[in-house]
Amino acid sequence: MASNDVINAQRYASEAKVAAATAKVYSDQNTTIVTDAQEYADQASTYADNSSASASLAEQYYSYSTGLSSWFIGTQSTAPITRNDGSALQVGDMYKNSSDDEVYSYNSDGTWTNISYDAASAKEYYEYNVGNYEYIAELTAQNYSFSNALSSDSGAALVGAYNGLSVQDNLTNTVKGGNTFVDGATLDSVLDQINDGTNLYYWTGDFPKVVPANSSVDATGGIESGAWSVSGDGLLRTALASAESGAALVATQQGLTGTVARTQDNKNAESISLMDGGSERSDFDPSVEETAIKLLAKSERIPYLGAKQYCIPGSTLKTFNWIDGYKDRGAAVSFSNLTTPDHVEPTTQVLGLADASGLGSYSDRDQVLLFTQIQGAPALLTTSDTTFTANTITSSDIASVSEHLRAGQIIDVTDSSDSTVVYSGLITSLSDSTITVDTAWYLKGGDGTTGTPSESSTAVFVPSTKIWGQNTVVTLASTSKATQFAGYELGLINDKTDGYVGYGFDVVNLGDYGVGQAFQSRGEFNIGFVAYDGTNYGFVSYSANTAGYYSAADTVGALLQNNTYGVQIKGASSYPLLIQDAAGSSTLTAINSSGQIEYLRLRLNSSVTIGGTISSYNVVNFVRPTTDSDTVYLPTANAGLIIKVRNVASTYSVTLVGSYEGTSGVKLQPGNTIELIGDGSTWYTIGHQGPINIRPNVTISVGGTLVPTTSINFVTSTASTDTVTVPTGTTTGQSFIVRNLSSSYSLILSGSVEGATSLTLDAGSSIELYYNGTYWYPISGYSPNVVSSS
Structure with a gap:
């Protein structure tokens, strides 16, 4: 800043002081102002006598003046590089150099200019202020007449306003709101407004408008065009604050091409949340509100945002995505659980490469439509620092997880006095270090039996005993129109290559320990596994450790029916067939690799x-x-x-x-x-019971009686009505054979045979009869031998 600029600045500051003095004159304080002005002139005279003091005068003056745009940084031995507050230097910033007692001003090119006064400058300053003093004296003489003018009825017209008009003009155009419907009023213009205790109203019809006392807005015209209109935004604020209709007054639009304007009320109706029901996501037990809001979401078919879930009831969720990478970018849709309440979102493990080098180790480039992953979570809290009542648990460890405890969570308790006794309870409330469970502690496996766990029993909060990757239930109800159903239909379409590539299901164990069954069926099924036409091998086992196929306690271990070959055994190194006892410790019989029966156990x-x-x-x-x-x-x-x-x-x-x-x-x-x-x-x-001897054969005539003590009774029938008599047996276990030698006629055996009175023996047939002590049983029969001529 140049010296002339500084002097001008001082002059402007001096004029500001004169203006201030003038204002004080208007306030009848002229004497004080004149005295102050004289003191300023005396000070300037003193400074003029001492040229070295002119710099201090400049410093004090610039610090005092509020009219300058520069900033005085203070006394320093070297030029400052920032302001005192650490901000960047600005043009006009000043400081006093302690080495030469000179004042410097900051320039736009980053240099500093010495602006200190010499004796002549100080003298000029003195003479300038003396002139100001004389000017103030002149104003003093005019004080009383000007003050009287301001205090007259027309004084407001003498005072200017911010908008270029006089104060009187602005007063004339100011709204008058002192009228009330209670007192009544006559309104002459829109500036004459009236108050109903809540809002100001102005009349939009003809004037004058006479408002009777003790009237109202509705009684004197109502709110409409040509009648009352509300002044200001009070009514709008009230309407916007309305829970019922406020959102309907606010417009919103996506701002994208093709979108339309809607009300916020309409936008809000797209979804509903737990907080709409009056609860917070952090509430301990929001179950009542959650149930109500879920019902609303279901009836309106809109998404629901709950405490720990996002639901789309009664709607279809579709996700379209271009799969272009690995892990999260390797699946169109993925679902994974969190193992703790504070766990970060897990990464989708599709083509789970640790880094780029894995591309060389894993040759496949997988893409997945639906990926699901669940990891068994640890218990929220396990503690033995416990005491119990019939329906509470108290532990100092509860405080460490209290922010994650919610009504409806499960607590399992293993009794300290007997580890086979386990109780369970459902959390209903929490108070400090004590939790109350629903009704009582129930004994697991006790069918409703209750009890109180012993002190120091181990409590497990939010336990899990089994996790499921997917649990699908398909129900064919009694009221269902459908008559058939299927759990899964997996359609595979190979339009790429021949050669039996790929597979329908791939069950792989990626863990460190073995897994029970890869596939299993439980409950009532007609068939556990079926392979239909087109399948080359219905079931294949490769290198099974114990057995490729195992059947135990089945009615039939293997049923082979209508096959070209019932069993085909190839290349058995030891025994194609090995029959052992139930314990597998003793061989009953076997067929060796040469096809020989190696050991018959009879x-x-x-x-x-x-x-x-x-x-x-x-x-x-x-x-x-x-x-x-x-x-x-x-x-x-x-x-x-x-x-x-x-x-x-x-x-x-x-x-x-x-x-x-x-x-x-x-x-x-x-x-x-x-x-x-x-x-x-x-x-x-089924066979002979009697003495082992050779019994002679006997021929019996038609009409005669058979002889059971003879091995074979021969009879020749000459007509289909021919009869022989079967006598009553004499010894339980007797048996004999009857042979009809006729080639043309059947023979009637008359007697108690298997509860009947007779039995017909066909021509050329034989029958063996056995006596059980009551009647004869047929135990075998023989058809005639037929030899055809060639």
Whole structure:
């Protein structure tokens, strides 16, 4: 800043002082002003006597003056580089150099200019202020007449206003709002307004408008064009603050091409949140409000924003995305859980490369439509610092997780006195370090039994015992129109290459430990797995550690039906077929790799000790009773198992104890043999019971009586009405054969045969009859041999 600029600035400051003095004159304080002005002139005279003091005068003056745009930084030994507050230097900034007692001003080119006064300058300053003093004196003489003019009725017309008009003009154009509907008034213009206690109103119709006392807006015209109008924005503010209609008064638009203007009320209706129901997301138990808001969301089919969820009830969620990378950019839609309340959002693990070098290790470039991932979360809190009542738990550790506790969470408690006893409760409320559970602590597996856990029992907050990647339920209800359903249909379309590429399902264990089943079915199904036409191999197993196929406790382990080959075994290194006992410790029989039966576990014969059990592995079981009361026990009647028992005693019978044709056993006479077959629960006779001897054949005439003690009875029928008599048996277990030698006529066997009175034996046929003590049973039949001529 140049010296002349400084002097001008001082002059302007002096004029400002004169203006201030003039204002004080108007306030009858002239004497003080004149005195102050004289003091300023005296000070200037003093400064003029001492040229070295002129710099200090400049410093003080510039610090005092509020009319300058510069900033005095203060006394420093060197030129400053910033202002005192650290901001950048501005043109006109000043400082006093302590080395030379000179004052400097900052220029636009970054240099400083010395602006200190010399003695002549100080003298000039003195003379200038003396002139001001004389001017003030002249104003003093005019003080009283001017003051009187201001205080007259027309004084407001003498005072100017900010808008270039006089104060009087502005007063004339000012709104007058002192009128009320209670007092009544006559309004002459729109500037005459009236108050109803809430808002100001002005009249838009003809004037004058007479408003009676104790009237109202509605009674004197109402709010409409040509009648009352509200002054200001009070009514609008009230309307905007209305919860019912305020949002409907606000317009909004997306600002994108093609969008339309809507009200905020209409925009708000697109979704609903828990906070719309009066709750906060951080509330301990917002269940009542949440239920109500969810019902509204469901009825209106709009998204719902809850405490921990975002729902779109009754609507379809579609996500369209271009998949162009890996991890999060490798899936169109992904879902993952958080393992703790404060856990960061997990990354989608599609083509989960740690860095670019992984591209060389993993050759596939995967893209996924839907990715889901769940990681088992740790318990929110596990603590044994616990005490309990019938429905509360208290622990000092609760405070560490209180911000995450919510009504409806589960607490499992393992009792400190017995680790097999576990209680569970549902949180209903929280108070400091004490939680109240719903009703009581319930014993897990106790069907509603309650109890109180022991002190120092281990409590687990928000436990989980099983996690599911996906749980889909498909219900064919009794009211459903559909008659069939499917859990999943996976359609694979290969229009690219031949050669059986890809797979329908890929179950892979990526963990450090084994997993139970890759696939399983539970409940009532007709078929557990089906492979239809077009499949090359219905089931394939590669390098299974124990067995490629395993069946246990099935009615039939393997059912092979209508196949070209029932079983085809290729390249077995040891045994293509190996049959062992249930424990797998003993081989019953086997076919070796050469196709030979290597070991047949049936013995030709064995003796049975009186009181012992007959072996199912013996071809013939010999028993030698020493009294008629001796017994042996039949083995389990496994389906299809056949055994023979021979009583080798010549004098005493023996009782075979067990389930026999609906009774508890059968008595085997001396010297007799019986052949039995099991059906899975009971033994039945299928062969001879009687002494082992050679019985002669006998020919019986038509009309005669058969002879059961003879091995074979031959009869030749001459007519289909021919009859022979079957006599009543004499010994349980008797059996004999009847042969009809006729090639043309059937034969009637008359007698008690299997509960009937007769049985017809076809021409050329044979039948073996067995006596059970009541009537005869057919136990085998034979068709005639037919030899055709060539």
